[in-house]
Amino acid sequence: MQPITYDTASAEVRAVFDDIKATRKVADVNNFWKHLAHDPRMLRHVWESLKEMMGPGALDPLTKELIYVAVSVTNGCEYCMASHTAGARQKGASEEMIREVYAVTGLANMTNRLANAYKVPVDEAFK
Amino acid sequence: MQPITYDTASAEVRAVFDDIKATRKVADVNNFWKHLAHDPRMLRHVWESLKEMMGPGALDPLTKELIYVAVSVTNGCEYCMASHTAGARQKGASEEMIREVYAVTGLANMTNRLANAYKVPVDEAFK
Amino acid sequence: MQPITYDTASAEVRAVFDDIKATRKVADVNNFWKHLAHDPRMLRHVWESLKEMMGPGALDPLTKELIYVAVSVTNGCEYCMASHTAGARQKGASEEMIREVYAVTGLANMTNRLANAYKVPVDEAFK
Amino acid sequence: MQPITYDTASAEVRAVFDDIKATRKVADVNNFWKHLAHDPRMLRHVWESLKEMMGPGALDPLTKELIYVAVSVTNGCEYCMASHTAGARQKGASEEMIREVYAVTGLANMTNRLANAYKVPVDEAFK
Amino acid sequence: MQPITYDTASAEVRAVFDDIKATRKVADVNNFWKHLAHDPRMLRHVWESLKEMMGPGALDPLTKELIYVAVSVTNGCEYCMASHTAGARQKGASEEMIREVYAVTGLANMTNRLANAYKVPVDEAFK
Amino acid sequence: MQPITYDTASAEVRAVFDDIKATRKVADVNNFWKHLAHDPRMLRHVWESLKEMMGPGALDPLTKELIYVAVSVTNGCEYCMASHTAGARQKGASEEMIREVYAVTGLANMTNRLANAYKVPVDEAFK
Structure with missing residues (x-):
């Protein structure tokens, strides 16, 4: 699917793009938002959650x-x-x-897999 | 498998247990180490890496x-x-x-799955 | 590994390719089958299961x-x-x-991870 | 962590619980929401997205x-x-x-893993 | 769901159970098969593939x-x-x-995650 | 990030590279090590563990x-x-x-997912 750019966006999508740009003080939104814009409802929910x-x-x-970054690498x-590495550097x-x-x-x-493998029971002190 | 306690541990395992206790200033090692002790080589490698x-x-x-915690939840x-939640609280x-x-x-x-689904190309600015 | 095309396929593989083409009413099998054909036994098992x-x-x-699609995105x-997105569109x-x-x-x-994180116990009503 | 019940909930959490109960026509919210209520912001975002x-x-x-169900099993x-199996039955x-x-x-x-293993290239027809 | 035992199984399921018992020289099938038997078609496909x-x-x-075992631990x-650990011991x-x-x-x-994280390009020698 | 080659490596990294080359009897280390070398401590820990x-x-x-290979495909x-496929062939x-x-x-x-889905209880014989 092609990304949705500001020029081609609906008013609903533009409102989210505007909020992202204002909140993050950036000139344009990144590709993630331009693709997610194919689903304006999720665009709004994801943005409001992340915001x-x-x-x-x-x-x-x-x-x-x-x-x-850690979750994305996993x-x-x-x-x-x-x-998110770019975001962290910034x-x-x-x-x-x-x-x-x-x-x-x-x-x-x-260690997640070693704990699985050895079926390590949770220590009383951790409960 | 039963956990390996200090009393039943080999000298090799005890040395690692002693180092964990001294480094972390704890009276005993937790269950993860007592189970991983079935493999003294991995016990040593994992401990040295984490230490x-x-x-x-x-x-x-x-x-x-x-x-x-984030990786373990994932x-x-x-x-x-x-x-690790206990460790973080401590x-x-x-x-x-x-x-x-x-x-x-x-x-x-x-968002990892939404990025997969929409096959979002990496922004030039992130490269 | 190179894909196995109809021309180069063994009789055993051709029989599966023929069945896929007849069942799905397509002129050729897609790349998945041409690669899996390197293992004629799995080719047959996977095809029979999917069929x-x-x-x-x-x-x-x-x-x-x-x-x-949902599993593949995950x-x-x-x-x-x-x-499978192509298959769904078709x-x-x-x-x-x-x-x-x-x-x-x-x-x-x-929500899978939030349920993990909060260790939510299964409701009685769901058992 | 203990679940947050309606009686012990803040006004902010109660508002979400009320909306869940009204939307789903249920007498009480299930355990997922009672635990997620420890984080009222995520409670609201997750509920609004799912709703x-x-x-x-x-x-x-x-x-x-x-x-x-398919994602949760994966x-x-x-x-x-x-x-979600209970939800599907309902x-x-x-x-x-x-x-x-x-x-x-x-x-x-x-087949996800077989496609990985054989590094199957995406068919032209799927692009 | 309750497991399906030999006594309560349909003829179709019994035929698979009999084949598992004969092939593996065991007196009874294990719980996996007794549960999967709720779906006689998958029971047959999975057994024929594993066999x-x-x-x-x-x-x-x-x-x-x-x-x-390695995949299951992962x-x-x-x-x-x-x-499968029991199967390996046997x-x-x-x-x-x-x-x-x-x-x-x-x-x-x-190392799978470290290779992801560092975006290590595949060596020419491995292609 | 650019890979770290022998010429540009620190003495600490070179020592690991030398050990890899001597142990594996290869003329050069592969790309994984050249990238992981950005973190000399992990380079050493991972190599010592794998060695x-x-x-x-x-x-x-x-x-x-x-x-x-099986874990990496998973x-x-x-x-x-x-x-590791190259390593296995070698x-x-x-x-x-x-x-x-x-x-x-x-x-x-x-079968991992089928066992999840059917919530198969572990057989007494496997405990």
Whole structure:
């Protein structure tokens, strides 16, 4: 499917694009939104969720981007790795921080399977 | 398989258990290590990797625990969710921080699939 | 590995190719079968399973294709997304239907992780 | 974490619970919502997304529930399998329909990996 | 759903149960087959596929069981881990062999994510 | 990120590269190591783990490579499929052996989901 650009977008889609651009202070939305715009309802729901949850909260926005990278690497989503690694860099992540995300993600994927394999029971102290 | 406790452990395993206890300042190792001890070589490799990578670095140890939680939730590893959520709390995570990890993990798993589905091409700006 | 075309196929593989073409009323089999033909036993087992299970039954063939798309998107299998989305269109799926499959798949991947994270116990009413 | 019941819920959470009960014509919300209520923002976002996307559209609500089951089985989410299988039955799914969802989900998970393994290139006709 | 036992099975299901018992030289089929029997067509397809593919071939049956364990651990399928680990032991696997399967599975899950994260291009020599 | 070649590597990275080359009797390390070298600590940990665990043990090195292929196919890691299939061929795997790995991996991914779907309880005999 072709991406939906601002020029070709419906008023409903444009309103979301405008909000993304204003919120993120960017000149244009990235490809994810231009493709998701084929489904204006999901475009709105996903944007409203990300807008509220990815901003400052109990966790800072950079930490949230790093978590996004870790999940995307686990799932092998190439687009998401690229966009959220870029997002993390923009929010101040150093190359070393990104590499540590990769390292922890790799280790967690290993120990998740070892815990499965050995059927490790949850410690009383963790309950 | 039964867990291997300190009393029944070989000298090789005890050495790793001792190092875990000393490094983490805990009275006993948790169940993961007692089960992984059935494979003394992996016990050593996993511990040495975690010891070096999960400590302070470009990212602080709490952020690393939160990433571990996100990956474990993605993979559905119950033991790992329990142990790393406990680890995060011990390192100072509030309940609100943990809930934001859950939220971001859920959102990332959704948008990872939407990016797959729409075959979104990576933006030039992300390359 | 190179695909196995009808001309180069063994009699055993040709028999399956012939059955696929006759069943689906197509001039040629698609790439999946030409590659799987390297393993004539699996070619036969997979074809016989799909032939029986993907046809009309308690669910209509279109619904089955949509389920196939949802699983393939979840697993990030690019070939399978492409072939089963094409199959769904051929069986009458509109673009809106396909986009709703994508939306539901995304939402399910999110709530699956939220259910994991919050360790939600199964309601009595669901047992 | 303990579930949040209507009695103990904040006004913000109660408003969502009320909307779920009114929309679904049920006496109480199920456990998923009572646990997700620990994060009122996600409670609202997830509910608003599901409310709009899981209702009638290009696909009927039953087909959407079946897709939800297929994704949940693929990810091994026990709670989600239970709740969406119950949802599908309530919307009219027969046991045979549910078993066909299981069958197609199993087959798709197999052929997804065979397509990966043989690196099958996407057919021109599917592009 | 309740398992379908030999006594309550249809003739079609009994024929498959008889073949499993004769092929594997066992007194009764295991729970997997008793549950899958709710779908007699899949029961037959899955059994015929496993019967042909899990027996001696280019790989010996024990190696195939070990691969089954590795996949099941990766996917976190508790039943499948239990049944195929038992199958491997029955075919002669030592505890050390099983632990090495676990180790390799853990390592592969780690390096799979590191290869994703670093977007490692395939070496010319591997093409 | 650009790969780190021997010429541009630090002494710490070179030491690992030298050990890989000596252990595997190869003229150069493959791309995985050249990229992972951006994180010298993980480079060392991953190499030390693989060096010890992938060599001869209770399982022979070829069987271990085949297990690696099965996990990589399950996870859809293209690089890992390519490198470990090449590794398996180099250790003597025939094309038929590799195809049987693919077949078993596909079947396991199917039956893993069927076991999930039917919530099959673990047989007493497997405990």
